Amino acid sequence: MEYKPIRKVVSGNYAAAYAVKDARVQVVAAYPITPQTSIIEKIAEFLANGEVENLQYVPVESEHSAMAATIGASATGARAFTATSAQGLALMHEMLHWAAGARLPIVMVDVNRAMAPPWSVWDDQTDSLAQRDTGWMQFYAENNQEVYDGVLMAFKIAETVNVPAMVVESAFILSHTYDVVEMIPQELVDEFLPPRKPLYTLTNFDNPISVGALATPADYYEFRYKLAKAHEKAKKVIKEVGKEFGEMFGRDYSQMIELYRTDDADFVFMGMGSLMGTVKQAVDILREEGYKVGAAKVRWFRPFPKEELYELAKNVQGIAVLDRNFSFGQEGILFTEAKGALYNTGAKPLMKNYIVGLGGRDFTVNDVRKIADNMKAVIEKGEIDVEVDWYHLKR
Amino acid sequence: MEIPETIKKKLTLPADEHFYAGHTACQGCGASLGLRYVLKAYGRKTIVTIPACCSTIIAGAWPYSTLDANLFHTAFETTGAVMGGIEAALKAMGYKVKGEDGIMVVGWAGDGGTADIGLQALSGFLERGHDAVYIMYDNEAYMNTGIQRSGSTPYGAWTTNTPGGKRHFLEKRHKKKVIDIVIAHEIPYAATASVAYPEDFIRKLKTAQKTPGPSFIQLFSPCPTGWRSPTDKSIEIARLAVQTAYFPLFEYKDGKYKINMPNPKKEPKPIEEFLKYQGRFKYMTKEDIEILQAWVNHEWEKLKKLAEVFG
Ligand SMILES: Cc1ncc(C[n+]2csc(CCOP(=O)(O)OP(=O)(O)O)c2C)c(N)n1
Ligand code: SF4
Numbered sequence: 001m002e003y004k005p006i007r008k009v010v011s012g013n014y015a016a017a018y019a020v021k022d023a024r025v026q027v028v029a030a031y032p033i034t035p036q037t038s039i040i041e042k043i044a045e046f047l048a049n050g051e052v053e054n055l056q057y058v059p060v061e062s063e064h065s066a067m068a069a070t071i072g073a074s075a076t077g078a079r080a081f082t083a084t085s086a087q088g089l090a091l092m093h094e095m096l097h098w099a100a101g102a103r104l105p106i107v108m109v110d111v112n113r114a115m116a117p118p119w120s121v122w123d124d125q126t127d128s129l130a131q132r133d134t135g136w137m138q139f140y141a142e143n144n145q146e147v148y149d150g151v152l153m154a155f156k157i158a159e160t161v162n163v164p165a166m167v168v169e170s171a172f173i174l175s176h177t178y179d180v181v182e183m184i185p186q187e188l189v190d191e192f193l194p195p196r197k198p199l200y201t202l203t204n205f206d207n208p209i210s211v212g213a214l215a216t217p218a219d220y221y222e223f224r225y226k227l228a229k230a231h232e233k234a235k236k237v238i239k240e241v242g243k244e245f246g247e248m249f250g251r252d253y254s255q256m257i258e259l260y261r262t263d264d265a266d267f268v269f270m271g272m273g274s275l276m277g278t279v280k281q282a283v284d285i286l287r288e289e290g291y292k293v294g295a296a297k298v299r300w301f302r303p304f305p306k307e308e309l310y311e312l313a314k315n316v317q318g319i320a321v322l323d324r325n326f327s328f329g330q331e332g333i334l335f336t337e338a339k340g341a342l343y344n345t346g347a348k349p350l351m352k353n354y355i356v357g358l359g360g361r362d363f364t365v366n367d368v369r370k371i372a373d374n375m376k377a378v379i380e381k382g383e384i385d386v387e388v389d390w391y392h393l394k395r
Numbered sequence: 396m397e398i399p400e401t402i403k404k405k406l407t408l409p410a411d412e413h414f415y416a417g418h419t420a421c422q423g424c425g426a427s428l429g430l431r432y433v434l435k436a437y438g439r440k441t442i443v444t445i446p447a448c449c450s451t452i453i454a455g456a457w458p459y460s461t462l463d464a465n466l467f468h469t470a471f472e473t474t475g476a477v478m479g480g481i482e483a484a485l486k487a488m489g490y491k492v493k494g495e496d497g498i499m500v501v502g503w504a505g506d507g508g509t510a511d512i513g514l515q516a517l518s519g520f521l522e523r524g525h526d527a528v529y530i531m532y533d534n535e536a537y538m539n540t541g542i543q544r545s546g547s548t549p550y551g552a553w554t555t556n557t558p559g560g561k562r563h564f565l566e567k568r569h570k571k572k573v574i575d576i577v578i579a580h581e582i583p584y585a586a587t588a589s590v591a592y593p594e595d596f597i598r599k600l601k602t603a604q605k606t607p608g609p610s611f612i613q614l615f616s617p618c619p620t621g622w623r624s625p626t627d628k629s630i631e632i633a634r635l636a637v638q639t640a641y642f643p644l645f646e647y648k649d650g651k652y653k654i655n656m657p658n659p660k661k662e663p664k665p666i667e668e669f670l671k672y673q674g675r676f677k678y679m680t681k682e683d684i685e686i687l688q689a690w691v692n693h694e695w696e697k698l699k700k701l702a703e704v705f706g
Contacts (some may be wrong), residue, residue: 061519065476072480212468
């Protein structure tokens with residue numbers, strides 16, 4: 001079948017909901033929280049209008065139960081989905097470990113929202129990054145199209161390696177902002193994403209199984225190793241699935257770090273999610289003004305694309321890491337990860353951390369220019385002024 | 396071992412065995428007996444969810460399982476939610492759930508995992524109306540972590556965090572009536588049961604199986620380790636709990652209460668009968684026993700009234 005996209009003007013949240021529908025998800029368990037709520041509302045609307053069949057919608061009483069019910073559904077063999085934000089994701093934390101440990105390919109959308117107090121419903125990546133060590137894969141979407149594509153790819157990748165995956169989008173900047181999204185006709189989605197073939201199910205009554213039992217020190221270690229290996233394998237699968245997606249639908253995701261005009265760049269801006277749209281636009285403008293800059297958008301934070309980062313880092317003089325998040329007592333989380341990944345490689349560009357946009361603070365093209373000027377000075381001097389720069393601080 | 400037909404005819408319980416020897420419960424454990432009865436009633440076409448509790452251990456460490464049924468181990472407070480997810484998935488995948496020939500989705504959780512940390516998920520499970528059976532085995536404390544009080548621990552009981560002693564720091568609250576909280580959800584079927592009355596328990600399990608929607612059974616399960624009782628007295632203690640009306644047997648079905656005591660005409664025995672073999676009650680004073688007796692009388696009268704008015 002020839003691919004003719006279906007163009008719809010949708011919010012990031014509706015893009016997620018359409019992807020859930022097109023992925024033929026069988027169980028959705030969810031609990032409302034701003035700014036995620038419209039995802040689950042839209043899915044309920046699909047049900048109410050008879051636009052989806054064979055979907056069970058479980059309106060649970062908390063996010064902890066949302067993840068628990070999704071886990072139960074996935075262990076039984078169904079394709080299962082949930083979505084949340086900030087406090088909801090934090091409440092799920094225990095169960096995120098459970099999903100990964102039980103090797104369940106659940107897909108969840110997290111709409112990045114700042115953690116309280118003080119209350120804030122606006123964008124901040126600390127909620128999802130705080131789940132770093134739960135064993136989930138994490139994909140950061142730049143725009144609504146990537147939310148839609150991300151959910152479809154996440155199911156395929158998760159179900160190949162039996163590891164759950166989180167698709168992350170920004171509060172309001174994506175979740176509630178409308179944009180054109182090219183959706184894929186159902187038959188082609190079906191071709192790309194066939195029904196799930198579970199690693200195990202709880203429905204083999206001739207040969208019953210037990211999942212998640214106690215493991216003694218003689219065995220627990222190996223369970224962890226296998227999960228670690230699955231993440232290693234995921235890197236390969238992510239690239240393959242991203243390439244296949246590109247071949248089928250024209251949008252290539254074969255790189256875990258999307259490089260933008262980095263070939264001859266002196267230094268690059270590195271970051272994740274929607275802010276990288278602004279950065280790319282700024283790069284175009286700065287290039288016209290004579291700056292030799294590029295952008296490196298980290299799409300997959302887990303597994304971490306160490307090798308791709310090295311390839312980039314050995315060819316640039318500096319990396320300005322933009323973190324819309326913070327790990328207290330240290331620095332921006334992507335900054336730590338990137339520095340750590342390069343330590344033993346021999347690639348030693350100057351690296352500086354800019355903390356930007358926390359709690360929804362605007363981040364504009366002009367901000368990128370100011371950072372570019374600062375970074376240029378740093379490179380000319382050959383040493384960094386401050387390692388962690390709270391860029392927007394009111395002084 | 397094949398059971399000869401002649402013996403089979405005399406059995407009052409299903410002969411089928413789906414809970415194997417080699418489990419790691421203590422001697423005289425009521426919970427392990429209870430789980431055995433559940434699987435006798437439902438057979439292999441069952442998906443059991445077990446949260447953190449003694450049964451996590453009883454079921455055996457990887458790669459072994461004493462259950463001849465599918466089993467999903469889950470986090471302490473999630474039994475109700477996981478059961479909901481399993482049931483939803485089965486329906487989405489086109490399976491028949493509950494009823495004579497459907498798949499039985501069973502939650503098997505302790506009193507702590509039900510009355511305390513899991514109460515919210517239990518409530519959600521009941522209120523959403525999933526076709527599944529939640530069984531709370533009630534050994535009246537957190538046994539797996541070493542005998543700490545739970546909401547279901549009775550007045551006057553020693554536990555490791557209500558240790559009695561000189562200052563008399565005993566459990567001072569009466570047992571939380573989880574069954575009343577459950578019934579407040581107006582689900583189709585709820586019942587109490589005891590490992591001392593397996594025929595009654597299995598009949599209730601079968602009723603739960605036949606009744607669409609969520610069912611709940613609170614099963615009285617002695618724990619010799621936590622109750623400081625002789626391992627050969629578990630069944631006798633469980634029987635005395637019923638005979639003293641400390642843990643009366645009853646059913647709530649379609650809005651109606653029905654008491655099912657073994658000797659309906661007999662007056663309950665004094666509470667001391669129930670307390671006698673159990674070291675956990677040894678710190679109780681005479682007044683403590685009176686307070687407990689008063690509570691038992693009150694609750695028993697309440698139940699009789701309910702059965703009278705809504706019988
Ligand atoms: C979130 C969480 N908190 C605490 C625990 C520790 N924990 C494991 S089992 C248990 C007690 C279980 O008690 P109960 O449900 O009454 O079952 P029993 O052990 O008596 O069979 C506790 C507190 C846990 N596993 N998870
Ligand atoms: S501690 Fe009690 S409930 Fe736990 S296995 Fe032993 S007897 Fe059974």
